[in-house]
Amino acid sequence: MQKRVLLKRGKEESLLRFHPWIFSGAIASIEGAPEEGDVVDVYTSDGNWIAAGHIQVGSIAVRVLTFVQEPIDKEFWKKRVAVAYNLRSSLGLTDREDHNIYRLIHGEGDNLPGLVVDVYGRTAVVQAHSVGMHCCRQVIAEAITEVLGSRVVSVYYKSETTLPYKAQSDNSTGYIIGGHLDDVPLEYGLKLPVDWINGQKTGLFIDQRENRALLEKYSKGRSVLNMFCYTGGFSLAALRGGAKLVHSVDSSAKATELTNKGVKDNFPDDNRHKAFAEDAFKFLDNMEEKYDLVILDPPAFAKHRDALKRALIGYRRLNEKALEKIEPGGILFTFSCSQVVTKEQFRMAVFTAAAQAKRSVRILYQLHQPADHPINIFHPEGEYLKGLVLYVE
Numbered sequence: 001m002q003k004r005v006l007l008k009r010g011k012e013e014s015l016l017r018f019h020p021w022i023f024s025g026a027i028a029s030i031e032g033a034p035e036e037g038d039v040v041d042v043y044t045s046d047g048n049w050i051a052a053g054h055i056q057v058g059s060i061a062v063r064v065l066t067f068v069q070e071p072i073d074k075e076f077w078k079k080r081v082a083v084a085y086n087l088r089s090s091l092g093l094t095d096r097e098d099h100n101i102y103r104l105i106h107g108e109g110d111n112l113p114g115l116v117v118d119v120y121g122r123t124a125v126v127q128a129h130s131v132g133m134h135c136c137r138q139v140i141a142e143a144i145t146e147v148l149g150s151r152v153v154s155v156y157y158k159s160e161t162t163l164p165y166k167a168q169s170d171n172s173t174g175y176i177i178g179g180h181l182d183d184v185p186l187e188y189g190l191k192l193p194v195d196w197i198n199g200q201k202t203g204l205f206i207d208q209r210e211n212r213a214l215l216e217k218y219s220k221g222r223s224v225l226n227m228f229c230y231t232g233g234f235s236l237a238a239l240r241g242g243a244k245l246v247h248s249v250d251s252s253a254k255a256t257e258l259t260n261k262g263v264k265d266n267f268p269d270d271n272r273h274k275a276f277a278e279d280a281f282k283f284l285d286n287m288e289e290k291y292d293l294v295i296l297d298p299p300a301f302a303k304h305r306d307a308l309k310r311a312l313i314g315y316r317r318l319n320e321k322a323l324e325k326i327e328p329g330g331i332l333f334t335f336s337c338s339q340v341v342t343k344e345q346f347r348m349a350v351f352t353a354a355a356q357a358k359r360s361v362r363i364l365y366q367l368h369q370p371a372d373h374p375i376n377i378f379h380p381e382g383e384y385l386k387g388l389v390l391y392v393e
């Protein structure tokens with residue numbers, strides 16, 4: 001029997017606007033006893049086929065893979081990977097000597113809800129955020145290596161933190177094609193200490209690439225404080241940009257170790273850098289050094305809508321502390337990667353922080369996620385990273 005989902009009357013409206021999620025409350029009935037992760041066909045209450053996607057237990061019940069009737073087979077995955085690759089290629093992110101890191105697939109932004117693929121040299125790191133993508137991991141890995149040819153020869157699968165418990169339990173983390181390579185991950189000429197096996201996310205926050213490049217331009221002669229440094233990408237950009245001193249802070253000792261390694265790999269015998277494994281709020285309270293370029297790139301303070309209010313207070317407090325202490329003529333790069341916080345709400349939190357700190361602040365840039373993290377216009381929820389560059393008198 002065909003595995004299918006029948007919608008309640010009128011509940012096809014968002015699908016007619018190509019929104020890729022079907023919430024459980026929109027479903028009238030499910031036929032053919034699909035298992036979690038199966039592909040199901042979706043029908044309107046009038047009995048018309050409208051979409052096909054992966055089914056899952058939870059509030060997002062179906063993640064749509066296609067709005068046209070087509071088989072979800074190897075050719076389907078190859079077609080989607082090719083479209084995604086061609087975009088990155090046209091952005092000038094592929095086939096470079098000095099740069100080999102980019103996001104190949106960004107979930108809904110590449111019409112593949114639940115799938116993230118990051119490329120580091122000739123290795124692709126695949127991360128499933130849905131049971132359906134987890135079930136398809138091998139065919140996806142094959143599609144990637146077939147479409148990219150010699151450009152990607154190893155695929156590492158890493159979803160231990162991104163899947164519901166049931167799917168996680170089958171121990172599938174590891175190389176699913178090829179094995180470990182010695183390629184050095186490069187971001188615009190800088191060697192980045194990426195560790196996809198033990199690191200956070202797929203090993204790097206690729207989404208800050210263009211913002212790190214912007215920071216480099218403003219680093220000359222400045223004392224830089226990189227809060228929430230993780231692998232230290234902003235610190236490396238500042239050092240290359242000619243900063244006179246760079247301090248990196250992260251509560252995780254693993255992160256400060258990686259940052260130190262990155263500094264050593266790129267700037268051996270350079271003594272301008274120091275890393276601190278400390279809580280950011282405490283560091284800001286107790287710091288003695290004066291800084292005139294500060295980066296605040298905290299983890300998402302709100303992962304769900306219920307946490308929004310507290311998150312906004314968190315952003316306000318953090319920015320207030322930094323604005324109180326930054327030197328006159330200083331520059332603050334401040335970010336939020338919480339998807340539920342809008343750019344208006346974030347800007348309001350920073351506005352309040354500036355008012356409380358009684359500093360004169362002007363906005364120089366409004367930043368966002370880079371082009372290899374595209375936003376599907378039909379899925380505005382895909383817009384998550386926002387940042388402000390502020391000039392503080």
Ligand code: SAH
Pocket residue numbers: 204205208227228229230231232233234249250251252255278279280281297298299
């Ligand atoms: N700016 C980084 C990415 C930051 S990710 C880059 O360009 O790659 C957020 C980091 O904040 C993580 O490494 C996490 O360990 C760290 N973190 C989380 N809570 C913290 C806290 N209270 N104080 C300091 N660091 C914290």
